[in-house]
Amino acid sequence: MSITVGVFGAAGRMGSTVCAAVLADPELELVAAVDPGAVGARLREVAAVDSDLVVVGSGTDLGSAPAVMVDFTHLDAARSNLSWCASEGVHAVVGTTGFTDDDLAAFESAFVRSNCLIAPNFAIGAILMMRFAEMAAPWFDTAEVIELHHDAKLDAPSGTAMRTVERMAAASSDWAPDPTVTQTVSGARGAEGPAGIRLHSVRMRGMVAHQEVLLGTTGETLTIRHDSYDRTSFMPGVVLAAKRVADLSGVNVGLEPLLGLD
Numbered sequence: 001m002s003i004t005v006g007v008f009g010a011a012g013r014m015g016s017t018v019c020a021a022v023l024a025d026p027e028l029e030l031v032a033a034v035d036p037g038a039v040g041a042r043l044r045e046v047a048a049v050d051s052d053l054v055v056v057g058s059g060t061d062l063g064s065a066p067a068v069m070v071d072f073t074h075l076d077a078a079r080s081n082l083s084w085c086a087s088e089g090v091h092a093v094v095g096t097t098g099f100t101d102d103d104l105a106a107f108e109s110a111f112v113r114s115n116c117l118i119a120p121n122f123a124i125g126a127i128l129m130m131r132f133a134e135m136a137a138p139w140f141d142t143a144e145v146i147e148l149h150h151d152a153k154l155d156a157p158s159g160t161a162m163r164t165v166e167r168m169a170a171a172s173s174d175w176a177p178d179p180t181v182t183q184t185v186s187g188a189r190g191a192e193g194p195a196g197i198r199l200h201s202v203r204m205r206g207m208v209a210h211q212e213v214l215l216g217t218t219g220e221t222l223t224i225r226h227d228s229y230d231r232t233s234f235m236p237g238v239v240l241a242a243k244r245v246a247d248l249s250g251v252n253v254g255l256e257p258l259l260g261l262d
Contacts, residue, residue: 004066005242006032006090008081010055014072014095014231016047021235022070023049028242031066034059034081059084068242071096074154079103086110093241094118095234097159108251116251117258120159122237126211127255129226130164133213136222137171140215144190148202148210156201157191160211163254168213169195208233 005022009015010033022030036057038046043053056062059069059081068091071081078096085092086107091114099107099118107116121127137143147161175195183189190200209228214221228234237255244258256262 002027002029003068003243004029004031006030006034006059006062006066006069008034008059008069008071008077009073010043011035011038011041011046012072014234016049017231017235018070018072018238019043019047019049019051021232021239022242023051025239028239032056032062032069034062034069036077059088059090065090067091068093068245070094070238070242075099082107082116083110085114085116086112089113091245092116093238093245095122095238098155104251104253111251115245115248117241117245117248117255118251118253119237119241119255120163120253121209122234122241122255123209123226123228124237124255124259125233126160126209126226126228127237127259127261129211129213129224130160130167131256131261132224133164133215134167134171136213136215136224137168138174140217140222141174141176142216143168143175144198144200144214145193146200146202146212146214148204148207148212150207150209151203151205153203156203157193157199158201158209158211160209161199161201162193164211164213165193165195165197165199168197169193 022028033043033053033055035055038055039057041055043051065088070093072095075098145161147158190198193199213224
């Protein structure tokens with residue numbers, strides 16, 4: 001029996017890619033498309049996918065709710081979308097980033113009849129990059145993270161970069177202090193993340209999603225890099241999450257539990 005899936009932000013670039021991935025998987029059935037910017041249009045017209053679904057403006061317009069909703073929207077919309085999922089008992093798979101601790105606490109209180117999986121990154125290689133950085137952290141004295149994204153990304157630093165630094169800081173708190181005394185240009189040293197690890201954000205046309213973790217100690221450096229050249233790189237993780245979110249409990253952050261890396 002197939003799992004019914006709906007998509008918030010269905011007409012956007014990530015949303016349309018998700019729709020195509022759901023349609024291509026025999027275990028999933030695309031039954032709903034939500035996008036306030038394309039209400040009333042056929043999904044095939046606005047997302048170039050093989051579906052005659054009519055796009056609606058909100059979850060309340062769906063009638064019967066699917067088993068899983070996938071959200072790739074923006075922060076304010078996602079908060080509302082997840083509230084609807086929780087109230088309707090619909091599982092949520094979320095690629096939107098930027099949620100605060102208060103947001104997560106609210107979601108944990110709300111999701112009592114269904115589960116929610118929020119992943120800063122759905123690319124399997126990116127998950128492994130974070131894990132490798134966490135493993136390497138105790139063996140190095142200094143570290144910096146550079147994340148590079150397309151020029152339409154609204155938040156900085158990325159959710160992946162923040163999660164990477166948080167995991168590195170949890171693995172080791174013994175980092176050398178920043179020796180910089182004077183910044184000729186304000187902000188030249190980037191942002192200071194957990195444990196003083198510096199983060200740098202690049203927004204550039206032509207890129208999709210890329211990240212480097214630079215670690216250094218006496219006489220050596222280690223560079224861990226992941227590159228997503230196309231949005232299809234995220235789809236194996238999204239499809240896995242849609243199939244397995246029902247097996248989780250409550251609110252989960254990161255794809256790691258589904259990969260045996262938690």
